[in-house]
Amino acid sequence: MLFLGDYIFSAIVVSPFLLLIPLSLVYQFMSNKIYDIEFLIGRLKYYSFLAIIPTSIIITILGLLKHQEGEFYTIKITVFTYLIMLGVFYLKEIIDFRFRLKRFSEKFNYQDSIFKFTQMIRTFTSLNQVLLELKQAILDVLTVSQAHVLKVKNDGTISLLEGETEDYPWIPYEKEVSKVIAEIGKIIEVDRGFLIKIGERGGTSYVMLCLSMLNTPRLTRDEISWLETLAFYTSVSLENVLKIGELMEHLENVKKEGPNPAWLNKLMFAIEEKQRSDLARDLHDSVLQDMISLKHQSEMFLADFEKDKVCTSQIQQRLINMNEQMSNVIQTTRETCQELRPQLLYDLGLVKALSKLVAQHQESSSIRIRLNTERFSKVLDLDTQLNLYRIVQELLNNAVKHSKAHEILIMLVCIKEKVVLHYEDDGVGFDQDKLYQNKTGMGLSGIRERVRALDGNLEIKTAEGKGFRVIIEMEL
Template sequence: MKRFQKSYVIFSIMVFLKMALILYFGLLILQYPLIGIDVEHKNGKWVVGQVYDKGWASKNQIEKGDIIQAINGIDPGEHKTVARFNYVEKAKSITIVDQQANTNTYAISYKDVDIQYFMYLFLPLLLCLATFFLGLYFYCANKEESSAMILICFLFSLGLCYLSAPVSARADLVGRMTVTVTFPGSLVLLIHFLKSYFSKHHLEFVKDRMINILYIAYFLVLTSHFFFNGEPRAFTRMVELGFFILLVCLLLFLLARLYYKYKHSEGKTIIQILLTAFVIAFSPFIILYAIPHIFWGKGFVSAELASMFLLVIPLAFVYLQRAKKLFDIEFLLGRLQYYALLSFALTTFAIIILITVFDMKILSGSAFLFFFLFFIVAILFLYIKEYIDYRLRHHLFCQKNHVEANLHNFFQKAKHETKVNGFIASLLREIKEVLRVKEVHYINIQENKDLNRWIVKNQQEFSFSEEIEQVNWRNCHPGSLIEVQTGFCVVIGEHYHVKEIIFCGLKKYKTTLNIQEKIWLENIAYFSSVLLENFKLIEGLFEEIEHYHKTRQNENDSYPSWLSRLLFSLSEKERMNLSIDLHDTILQDQLQLLRDIEAIKTKMTDPYLKESMYHVKETILDNIHLIRETCNELRPPFLSELGLIQSIQNLIERVKLRSNFLLHADLDPTIQRMVPEDELTVYRVIQELLNNAMKHSKASEVSISLKKINRGFMLSYIDNGIGIRMSELNDSFKTMGIYGIKERVRSMGGKIKIESAQNQGLKVQILYRQGDNEIDQSVNCG
């Protein structure tokens, strides 16, 4: 509670201070335009030393060397900004004697410098208010977190820094003190916040010692202002800008290092968004103002203009706070490389035209500013164009052939094909209908290394084989589009030194394919190659099964082990789907019906109806229990979570509750995890043995033993039931359970031994060793 009160007091003070400064700075900017005159005291006179480009003085032909006679009707030396900083600012009128000895008195107003309203008031005020309300929002949402208070300090500091900069340029003491404190301090607070934020998520952004060093360096920069006044202020300005550049570089380096360290974690997208936002926000100020100011004493653009991109920072924080789904930053950055290359070429061409036509100097600030702004606008235009193309593609492009719709429709129809020839015939028809070409052919070509060329294998069906054979197809893969004299060839398959291609003749009037049609043809060829390969695998599978049936020695032969494994895998998948369907539909309906009966029962007063409703409720409870048991049998519960031994133990406990025989179980707890398919096989075998014992054996005592052996296990089952005739073991219709057990054991590569006789019980022994693949010799029915 005390901590909450303390943070509330601190936050209230910050809010009051920021609102007071916003009001003060806003009124001062509204009242006084930026004049932009630097004066020197020479021979008892105040002489204009420098006139700044963006101020009121540059718009009124005031030049270096003019004499300031009066400011607001009084001696210039008595004006506060002149006496304190040698700047002529915060004045309503000024009297000047020019170099031709003409005396002029000017009334200073925004009439000739309307752009200052936008540059020095609207944009800074917009950012300042945005950071202010964002700080209020973060305080209301996360008032108890220390990192939130650091973030709020950073946002308030950033907004005040931007708004106080034009006030500082007007030689206001409060403005200069504010910008001096907030300019480097905002970045130190940002690094401190990120350290606290990432630490909360167990990510090391920067060590505590580094934060302490940054604060010490920050206070050293502040103290430099107490030792340098007047002319040496240029040095302190260089120190401020240099320290700011170092902080930005450190911030970007730390974020980049954090990204590469945790690029495989879920938080990498947030790091990427922050890194991109900070690069966009700080790069223009550093490149266009800070670095040129350090080396040449003047930025390419004004600090206010270069700082416009700081608006990106509060927008990024708002997005991260509010967004439930993050946009794909990697996709945007990947596009940025391509768009930047196009924009750079276009911007370079544009700047060359300007230099040639308008005789603009290439190293001038206006040329550099134009290059930068044109470059940024071009990149944004390409992003916007891509979005508009996607939204309006049905209206912008010719839909005569509906190539995109046909691509989707074709694969919807192709999923019903099962044979290679049928699929290829459908593909040829689709290409001919969509592209409106005269002819389409399916061709096989084979490499002849002796002749060092490719030969068309089905020349009798195709009359353009010569120009096809002249192409070197070695490096052409599925989806590759090759243009020949009489049409187009696209690869749809390859196998060793054989290529499968589709030849398309020219369209009507012998016109070539347009870009959209080429893209469509490449896409349909590539995806068709995948389907074609699968169709061939399926056909090969059917042919192998058919060949196996034809070569069977007798009716008692079992399926190959790989086929058994496949069939069991498909069966388990269907069991799982059925279990999910039962659980999500019938079971939920029964539970809802049970709740409805409970609700109706509470409203009943008739004892007979209550008794009847009770019996209905019990019946529904029995049905729910039965459905759950069925779901458990269809899909072994928690087999992957609990492991094989615990799952079998749970199965045995359920069997004990339902059976009328004594069940002894000896399960070796040292058996470790096996392949999931093998674990499921063992579970199903034991489940089937116990089901047979309950349904058919009429046994009074059953024993199950599962022991670990070298590289495997041994499973033993013994009961004292009625047994079975050994002659019936291979009859899958009479002993479906035993037959299924044998096939399951064979599919996993195990050996099974079955001993039984009429009224002498049943004994089953299963041996499995990892790596033992002699499956076909593994069945030994005693």
């Protein structure tokens, strides 16, 4: 009606479709997948405010030049001009973003040059590459014709970066060079340019000397801010290059030591001995004690049998008892082997292995355990499955030994791109402040380390007399 003077569709047809606007905005805001709503609204507010000024100027000029009578003429031309200006501002942002890495001229283009510089240096692996790229960025943006990278040692010795050809360009500015090395980003202006410290490595400071053919005006506030930002990025990049170099050198040394370096062999032997110790303790406390008891009963039975002190019914009863104990020994041995290597996990996967684990604990205890894995359908690698299995195993062992719980709930679900393991019991709980102390006997430190190995998040909620809850979230 505003632009054409007539309706295209009647209000009855259009009004239901108006509901799509708030519903779509709510969906976009909640999912945050199609658009970043907050960013778009912020940009719209910004450009809407900017468009007011040129629109007002244009409407004022049109009003002074020519006056046309007509219904809604001023309103129509104002709205039309305002929308055009809004579109021009938005189009300018798109063009700036598209061509930020391939502009025809980089002079005074501070923001985009920083973006280009950071995009380039993230792939560099040597100090010279980073410094030469910074040199080129300064030459492209500022009105300087020469840029030299100086290496200043602690004893005051100055030299050029490898690849520089000019001889001793710093000699007229030696006094200023000694002053600029105090801190990263410090700038000292000289007669034909400026000096700026751009990084430090070991006992060597790196200074950029920038000169022009003629005397240059003083640096503006924007130029100083831009140079300080570049110096900061360069310093961080040099630190990263240094760390990468040290790591590569260490790896080369490790490679020279042979297939397995000494420290790795030592670590592997320590882990092996720890596993041996745990296995020996488990066998000593369970299977070995039961076998000693059976041997003792057999010796007493044979002694009584030789003295004719037992009748047929007693023999039968003792054999029944011994048979039951041997069955228990066999069951204990199977459970120990299952804990050492859960074969069902390797054969049928995590869900089946957890179901079997829960069934075993329900048979050996009076705790009611509910396992919910209906919404779990992700395919995980074997290490991740094994870590999740061990976490549930440790939680159930803790519950049987310490919690005095009557009911346990375990849920393993997939929510979007996350795997969530939820454990909850109604046991006695314990003091949250003593969560990872060894004297609690809960083995939570091991669970925490496994979650860290999975790059997940661990949340534990408990209190004395209020049960125990564990929530583990892991990104896929």
